[in-house]
Amino acid sequence: MERNDMKQDIVAEATAWLEQALAVLREEFPAHANPGQPCRIRWNALLCDADLVALTWPQALGGRGLPTSDLIAFHALCARFGAPQPINSIAHSILAPTLLQFGTDAQKAKFLPGIRAGTEIWCQGYSEPGSGSDLASVRTRAARTDGGWVVNGHKIWTTQAHLARWCFALVRTEAGSVGHRGLSFMLVDMRSPGVRVEPIRQLTGEADYNEVFFEDVRVPDGHIVGEVGDGWRIAMAAAEFERGIYxxxxxxxxxxxxxxxxxxxxxxxxxxxxxxxxxxxxxxxxxxxxxxxxxxxxxxxxxxxxxxxxxxxxxxxxxxxxxxxxxxxxxxxxxxxxxxxxxxxxxxxxxxxxxxxxxxxxxxxxxxxxxxxxxxxxxxxxxxxxxxxxxxxxx
Ligand SMILES: Cc1cc2nc3c(=O)[nH]c(=O)nc-3n(C[C@H](O)[C@H](O)[C@H](O)COP(=O)(O)OP(=O)(O)OC[C@H]3O[C@@H](n4cnc5c(N)ncnc54)[C@H](O)[C@@H]3O)c2cc1C
The missing domain is CATH 1.20.140.10 (Butyryl-CoA Dehydrogenase, subunit A, domain 3)
Incomplete structure (x- = not known):
């Protein structure tokens, strides 16, 4: 598709594409069979190849510059066609809008292309044993070191951590702080030494969730979104994207x-x-x-x-x-x-x-x-x- 044609009617474009792409998907994964991870990974790749992710991102950042109403119309259409949830929807619907609103230019340039291309899956590292509903009680801590932070802690229920290249995590960057003060919204490379992922098997028999252990994991300075200590505000904005779009x-x-x-x-x-x-x-x-x-x-x-x-x-x-x-x-x-x-x-x-x-x-x-x-x-x-x-x- 020519990038000049991008402002065309997204519903017409997506309708034609969805019919043919879902036929391809159903050949490989029958509609009634478990719409599990392999099917969702394939669907994410098909969407990325068709330029049907990043609809609302600015064109300069690899997006299509469409209005949010088009994104919503596209989601509604996917649901009407019974399309599965793409594996990277946490990145598409929660992290990307958060980065676009609060991230630096360097963070956008570093992290958005992998989401757009479908090469980098993200997970959300908020919950901890003892910190679920009361999220502001997170205990995972990050201590200052030369050029960055050293993270130690234990996250749980982390969807797709076993597939993820990156994790956006809520961590305590101010020693001794309590509640929502002293928290930061940190982007952690899941390939870093010290990251350990243990699967949790759920009722369906699948293992979509994990425990994630951070043991002296080094995170560079530029990987905090917003100000150090402003993580609660960023995480709450991300949570609203989650409930609104995801x-x-x-x-x-x-x-x-x-x-x-x-x-x-x-x-x-x-x-x-x-x-x-x-x-x-x-x-x-x-x-x-x-x-x-x-x-x-x-x-x-x-x-x-x-x-x-x-x-x-x-x-x-x-x-x-x-x-x-x-x-x-x-x-x-x-x-x-x-x-x-x-x-x-x-x-x-x-x-x-x-x-x-x-x-x-x-x-x-x-x-x-x-x-x-x-x-x-x-x-x-x-x-x-x-x-x-x-x-x-x-x-
Ligand atoms: C399918 C699934 C996917 C998930 N994926 C992720 C993920 O990717 N990343 C992540 O960080 N987390 C994830 N979670 C974790 C999820 O956010 C937490 O399970 C949730 O916030 C609840 O926390 P908790 O399990 O610690 O329960 P608790 O907070 O311990 O709650 C236990 C019970 O007490 C009740 N309760 C607690 N506080 C109050 C209160 N003040 N008033 C009334 N009742 C209360 C709760 O409603 C619940 O019934 C996922 C969970 C599920 C089920």
């Missing part, structure tokens, strides 16, 4: 999962009482999906106007994750014994039982990126103005 395709996907539940109900051979009970459940989740649709519009207009989603992101994340669990439970119940088959020896599920994997996966969705309880705290305190939880995060 989750968007999965939120749009919910509509299609609801359609599948509707179809299963139409096909099910049930007596009147059971049909009534299932219809009631379907109505409840349909109503929630309608509310989610309105909330998506709210968040999308905020992001398109150049703002972060703020508390709207918390509402959307809470509604989506809890409704999705209910939709998948409904599908599973309607499938009955057809849905009881586990994965084959290669870890792939047959078409009906693919919902089993989604069921197992969806358990994690009310935890990732802030638990439901934490989203409720945010809504209670920042939207409803209720008194602050004295035991919660000091942010």
């Amino acid at each position: 989750f968007l395709p999965r939120v749009v996907q919910l509509e299609h999962e609801l359609d599948r539940a509707r179809t299963l109900l139409e096909q099910a051979q049930l007596d009147d009482a059971d049909t009534g009970a299932y219809r009631h459940r379907l109505l409840e989740v349909s109503d929630s999906c309608q509310v989610i649709r309105w909330r998506v519009e709210q968040v999308v207009s905020q992001v398109a106007a150049g703002k972060t989603p703020g508390t709207d992101g918390a509402i959307l994340k809470l509604l989506w994750s809890e409704t999705r669990q209910k939709v998948i439970e409904l599908q599973l119940d309607l499938l009955g014994e057809r849905g009881m088959v586990g994965p084959d020896a290669a870890g792939a599920y047959c078409e009906d039982a693919a919902v089993v994997r989604e069921f197992l996966w969806s358990r994690a969705e009310t935890i990732v990126a802030g638990t439901s309880e934490i989203q409720r705290n945010i809504i209670a305190e920042r939207i409803l103005g209720l008194p602050k939880d004295k035991h919660a995060n000091p942010s």
Whole structure:
């Protein structure tokens, strides 16, 4: 594609491309088979080759200079087509917008090309044993040394750390500091001596998460985004990108999962009482999906106007994750014994039982990126103005 044509209608371009690219992908990875890491790695490469990442980055930095509304339209389209999540979506949707907003020119020049080309995968090193919801209590520390820092600590639940070349981590750069003061947003090379990654196996049998140990890991000076000690502000902005853009395709996907539940109900051979009970459940989740649709519009207009989603992101994340669990439970119940088959020896599920994997996966969705309880705290305190939880995060 000619770079001059970049401002063309992204929806038309992406629609044509997605049809043919997904056909290629499905040849290699059947749609119902586990949409696991190999499939997501391949999808990331296809997107990079087609110049369909970095849509909103400035052209001078290898992007296409399109408005955020085009990025959102593209994500919605991918979700409608049932495209998998590209393996580097943490970089595309969380780190890149953070670097574009807060990074130095040198950091943009160093880190953005690898994301754009698909050669460098990123992971997010925030959580630690004892520091999840209360993220400001992180204990991983970085001490000053000649030309940089020496990092020691233990991160956990680090998605894709085993694949990642880089990690954006929250670390304590001010000895003796507490809470959100004294933290920095640091970019760590996962190939550095002293980095050790141990996999964690999850309910689905896959191992997407890891523990990461930093033992005297050296990080050069230019690898802190923002000022030293300003990491909390940067991480919170990144978290808003996470809730606003990273989750968007999965939120749009919910509509299609609801359609599948509707179809299963139409096909099910049930007596009147059971049909009534299932219809009631379907109505409840349909109503929630309608509310989610309105909330998506709210968040999308905020992001398109150049703002972060703020508390709207918390509402959307809470509604989506809890409704999705209910939709998948409904599908599973309607499938009955057809849905009881586990994965084959290669870890792939047959078409009906693919919902089993989604069921197992969806358990994690009310935890990732802030638990439901934490989203409720945010809504209670920042939207409803209720008194602050004295035991919660000091942010
Ligand atoms: C699928 C998945 C992927 C993840 N990927 C990453 C990643 O890539 N990088 C990363 O850094 N982290 C990652 N995480 C970790 C995630 O951010 C944490 O699991 C999450 O923040 C919760 O922290 P915790 O597990 O320590 O639970 P805790 O904070 O210990 O919470 C335990 C329970 O107590 C409740 N609770 C805690 N505090 C309060 C409060 N103040 N009020 C009410 N209830 C409270 C919680 O809601 C929860 O039910 C991932 C998690 C999952 C599930």
